[in-house]
Amino acid sequence: MNPCPLTISIVTPSYNQAPFLEDAVRSVLTQDDGNLEYVIIDGGSSDGSPDIIRRYQDRLAYWVSEPDKGQYDAINKGFARTTGEIMAWLNSDDKFTPWSFSIVRDIFLRYPEVEWISTLQPLSWNDRGQAVAVSFTGGFNRGSFLRGGNCPSKGSYGRRWIQQESTFWRRSLWERAGGRIETSLGLASDFELWARFYTHADLYGVLAPLGGFRAHGNQKSVLQAEQYLAEAEQVLRQYGGKPCGGIEALVRGMLWKVARHGALLPIPDMMLAASHRVKLTFPTNVITWDGVSEWRIISGFVI
Template sequence: MSHPVASPTVRTAPAGIAPMGIAIVTPSLNRRDFLRQTMDWTLAADPGGLEYVVVDGGSSDGSLEIIRERAPQLAGYVSEPDGGLYDAINKGFARTRGEIMGWINAGDFLFPDSLAVVREIFETHPQIEWVTSRVLSFLDEKGRLVEQGVHQGIARDSFLAGEHLEGFSKGRSASFIQQESTFWRRSLWERAGGRLDTSLSLAADFELWHRFFQHALLWSVSAPLGAFRRHADQLSAVQRGEYLAQAESVLRRHGACPRGAVAQTLSVGLRRSLPRPLRSSATRLGLFQPAPLCSFDAGSQSWRLEWL
């Protein structure tokens, strides 16, 4: 599999300091072929110290054989009926202790250097509590990387106002948060409740991001981290309308109101196209909020924090 966007070279933790542990959970139900690839990709991304837990919902397609073959490389696995995707993820995280957390669904992909990049950023910048990639990456059904795009960052106020949820407000919407490219500190997870909301069958990820934003800014990283696989029978495609409705209910529950078409389109358009020298003026006028970025500086070979 070729990867047109390479991850930056990363450095190890300073001598005498143990690297941060990384807890990754994969939930799966009857996804044997997709599960095999995702497990191998995730294990290949291990920079050392990976706690990888697979939670199978009692599959009948031979998935357990795939898991057992890789069991020596896992921190643990479960194969039993559960309450759905988010119950499975909660169950998996409860079995981990790593300070860096994230989940990768069966079929999706982590870039080879992704976990090393995320760990270096968290170790270098203790003020950062969660990150996502600026690079939105997509696989086809065969697992080939077929599409990538770059977003302009995600500001807290913009997310909480519904700017990043398609159809919530009139006018254009901004980029979503790609779940497989998002990682956080366990301390943030615990402050935000330490669980995914299982009352939401589809949009518990969106609800978790909303809770995270109550406590911390989301830093968008210049490196590609994960990729989403598009296939015909995935829940996000088959039940897209229901996902959007659940996410909208999260926003409305917390008092968000849809914007008018002009205000929404202006905010999104300025974020995508306004030259940097003019952004501070646009911020003072209340036209849009700057977003925090974590970019790789080739000259210093380090991660630089900035606002866009």
């Protein structure tokens, strides 16, 4: 294991989210991480957000409050100010779990072949910041992704989005994938980034909650859900996939409901190989704590 700690670079884009901004900032800074680079890009808020940011400015690598071209432009501006080996962004109304950075760093130090990770157990926060739900999404695989497994559109079998608040990656992957968030999309630029990452590296699931989405009803992803789904489907087609529908979606959806609880259990190799060969299931890599002393990679499957 590399004895040198990796620097984690976090960017928070923000615009008029004062009721939630401080919770987001504190979820980053209260981890007391000595190798953290935190950048906040505020879009010129008029609701007191800059005053909140100033209270923490001595612990920030950079911050600014000025008009920008939207959330994804702000994220690009923020990442351009960072240098850390591990990257992620946190929207100003969401939160990380208190242990996320230590887990993320442990995994990236132990497994140099792992280039991006996301939780299998995404959290949901309510408007008060309380954790109110956690679900099991199953593992990740590019083949499943291209069939719509992470794009739960109407009529598809999609299980759950890849939770942006719980996704971390190496800078080397970011640079190979173009070093930018796509700003031509209005909403689903995170989904487009995952599709682009998938052309370079496998996504590893982590069996620990790393972050959560705060549901307060005023997010673009909630208010404009249909537009987000339309953009995500457009992205899938751009990268050679599409959400499956009809009989295939029905079969995959029913199979996942039945098989999901065994997705990480030992299954005879011949059975799995046959299922993978006809692309009914897809292999996944999951990082889990061994219960004693270390994180280890196990195999699973996803529909």
